[in-house]
Structures are given as structure tokens and as C-alpha cells.
Amino acid sequence: MDRIRRNERLAAMTRILVESPNKIFTLGTFCDMFGAAKSTLSEDIDILRGVFAQFHLGQLDTVTGAAGGVRFRPVPSPEEACRAVRELAQMLAAPGRVLPGGFIYMADILAMPDVVEKMGTIIASQFYRAEPDFVLTMETKGIPVAMMTARALGVPMVIVRRDSKVYEGPAVNINYLAGSGGRVETMSLSRRAVKEGQRALIVDDFMRAGGTARGMVDMMREFSVTVVGVCVLIATQEPAKKRLDGVKSLLVIDSTDESTGTAVIRPANWLCAAAEKAAAK
């Protein structure tokens, strides 16, 4: 193999690190790949860390210890996160999206890879320290954003179903209160989907009264799994009292007006307050 130059190594390492977020690569992996010494690769990593920081391309960390190495996390800056969520709010508040009953049509936007990937990285960035083992969501619309959150965290996603399926094997079914009216509905999770003692991050697209999120928390109790956080992409301001406390949301719907077909949607306070604080530094 020809000798690899530094700029070639840096490009290849960037591609490899970025493709597997939150995965720790040992220096040895790269030594073997490029036929370079550890000291050389340490310098490479220092350069990459600087470039990533300078151009806001995410965070490169050196992890020490026996299982140590280098790891990439696609953490956006507070300003970027606020701006991306503000842009999404504008897309969702566009005229014509309000449906009968005050619902907002968002199925199209929630399935755009670039949008949900950005939102997934913002959600993940809030929960790296909580070290979830998996991301739990309920079918259907929340799956893309939950998937992208799981990708950024480097963990699997687990999908709760509306009913048990022959191809999921033995399952635990629980009842929960759905919608603001409080209909009793059923959710189902395969017995083999998660293991006792694991840590779950619950992610969903939308929360009004919080019944579904509450149901997922109850479901995790049945499996003796610890819930390390609950985050939804969009929550409604009303009802102020939710069925579950401590839920984080990126966006808030203040109101929808069927007669004019418009909605008032904004980034959650915690999100842009952090950005403003950072900007003021």
C-alpha cells in the first residue's frame, strides 16, 4: 500500500467516525487501517477536533481508559439547534396545514430525512449523559425522528405497537388513556424487545395530554426498565397539566385556528434560552 498522506487520513477518518455516531474507535483500528503510528494518529485527532469545533460540525471526544479511543457525536451548537427548530416551526405553521379538529398536517415534514436527522441530533445531544440503551417510540409518525435519535446515540430503536403481531412473538399488552378525551386504548410490546435493567429514552413526535407517553413509561415498568428521559418533537401548550411530568419538547404549539387555517408554533423556551445565553457570552 502506498504511504497515506495526512490529508487523506483525515478525510477517511472523518467519513468513518461520522458514519457511526457515538461509537468509540480505538487508535489501533486507525493504525492498522493506515499503517501509521499512534503518535501520528493522536496528532490527526487533535487537528480533526479543531476543525470540527471551528466549523460547528459536531464534537470529537477522546475517551480514556481500557475501552478508550475516539468518538464522534453530532452535537449542534445551541444557536444551530435553536435556528433549526425555528425553521421547522415556520414550516409547520405555513398556511393550509390546519385540518378539521385543529390538527396540523405534519406527516410529510416528519418523514424528511434531513429534517428528522437534525431533530434527532438535537434530542440525542440532551441525553448522551443519561446513557440510554435504546430509544423507545410508538408507531407510526414518531418512528423517523426516534430512529435518527437512536442513530445519533448509537443505540437500537424499539417500536411499541398498537396491537400484538404474529411476527413479534409473546408480547406484553397494556391499556392507556389516549387523546385529551381519555379513550382507553391498548399498546403492545414484544417480550423479547428489551431486557430487564436496561435504560430507555422515550421519543415521540407529538404530545397533547401525554397519555401515550405515560403509557410507554408504564410499559417500561412492566419490563423493569429505567426511563432516563422522555422527549417529544412537538407538544401543545394546552392542556397545561399533562398526564406525565418532566417531558421535554423541542417545539410548542400555542394555538391553532381552524377558521383562518393558521397555527402559532414556536421553539420551546429551554432551547432558545440556551442559544441566547450562548450568544451573549
Next chain:
Amino acid sequence: MDRIRRNERLAAMTRILVESPNKIFTLGTFCDMFGAAKSTLSEDIDILRGVFAQFHLGQLDTVTGAAGGVRFRPVPSPEEACRAVRELAQMLAAPGRVLPGGFIYMADILAMPDVVEKMGTIIASQFYRAEPDFVLTMETKGIPVAMMTARALGVPMVIVRRDSKVYEGPAVNINYLAGSGGRVETMSLSRRAVKEGQRALIVDDFMRAGGTARGMVDMMREFSVTVVGVCVLIATQEPAKKRLDGVKSLLVIDSTDESTGTAVIRPANWLCAAAEKAAAK
């Protein structure tokens, strides 16, 4: 701003290109970002193209013309694609996955970001030339792989539902034959999800008789959308006569045995034949 060195530029450009697969970036974008001349950036791109090819990191293309620039496609080599699909076949064929009725439990694997991302890039690589405007799938298990296919193609995903939802607005419902028994079921797609004249790539996780895939093709006809391809992750060998012709699959299930709990699963012929041909060159 300090002058950016070449190795820093290459790392930053790699991160940016790789984050948005199949998106064309003009040289001007990078000129502005790094304060460098077009000729310098052309050299950068040449270096990157070489590195990506050498380490099998995907494909970097220069696109000429008015809308020209540079674009990254995460195209795996035939050998890599064959190997990744073979690994997936082994995971799915592991003992204990066969459920009553001969179904195979695969919900866990189909929601692992790294697995479905790899499969999504393999599917996408077969359809870049077909230029789909969106990836169509039916809820639920196929969503992750469809999402990752859409990501690799740089297009949105569209999800067909099992019934119409208040938050999807006016919808088209059609009936289709589900399962090998041929039950009549309903699928539903929001009127505003797709536009007349668009091009659809249909992606799903699993196909036995092909009724669901056929239903999605029929649905696209209702919307005057052209179907440019149909690809499933896994198809069963039986029945040999499917309800839809010309469906590509990455994996084939030859048989499942409930009494021993084992299944025979292998990469589709077209996939590894290509790899063997390339290896023989």
C-alpha cells in the same frame, strides 16, 4: 478568519458532503466557506475522490452543467454489499427466531440504525439512476429501512397507513389482498402526501405473496405517480408466483422449520453474483 489548511478543508468538506447524501454542493459554497479559490477546491475534490475510492468510503461525483457541483453517494462496493447482506442473513437465521406459524422475529434487527442504514445504502445504490422523487413504504416495520434508503437518495419518505387518520387530512383508501391467504385489507394515503407526475421507489421490509407491494403500486396509480422500482429487504422463496413481478429483494428466505426453530436465509442471487463477478476481475 485564519487561513484554513488543506487537511482541515478536506476533513470539513468530508463531514459536510457525507451528511447530505446525493445533494449537489456547488464549488462556490465551499469557496465562500473556506475563503479558497475554485482551482484549489477542484484539487481538494480530486484528492477526496481518490481517498473515498481507495478506502471504499462511497462515491464522490463531479456534476457538470448549470446546476453542477460535487455530490456524495454512499455506494458500497459489490463485495461489501454482499458481505453486509450475508451478515444480516446470519443474524436472522440465528436459532430461536422462528415463531409459531413459521414467522421470523426480526423487529429488533430491523430497528438497528447501523443495520438498516447499511441496507438502505445498498437499496439506494440500485436506484440512483431511476431518480425517484420519494420512497414509499407501508407502516410499520419497513419504515426504518425505507427512511435510510430515502436518506441515501436525498429524497423524502412517504408512509402508507393501515387506516386514515384525522391528522392526515383527506385520503385515498384502496383495498388489497394481504397475506398468502388473500384477506382483503385497506391501505390509506393522504391526498397531499404526493403529487401527480412524481416518481416513486417502493421499499418494504418483507414480502411473501406480494399483496402489499401490489397494493402500493395500485395506490400510486390512483395518484398518477410512476413507480420506478420495488425493493424489499427480505422475500420468501415460496410462493414462487408473486402478485407483483419485478420486485428486487436483498435477502431470500428459502425455508423455516418450526420444529427445530431454524430458518434458511441467504443473500439474493443478483447481489452476490455481482460481487463474485467483481472479485474475479
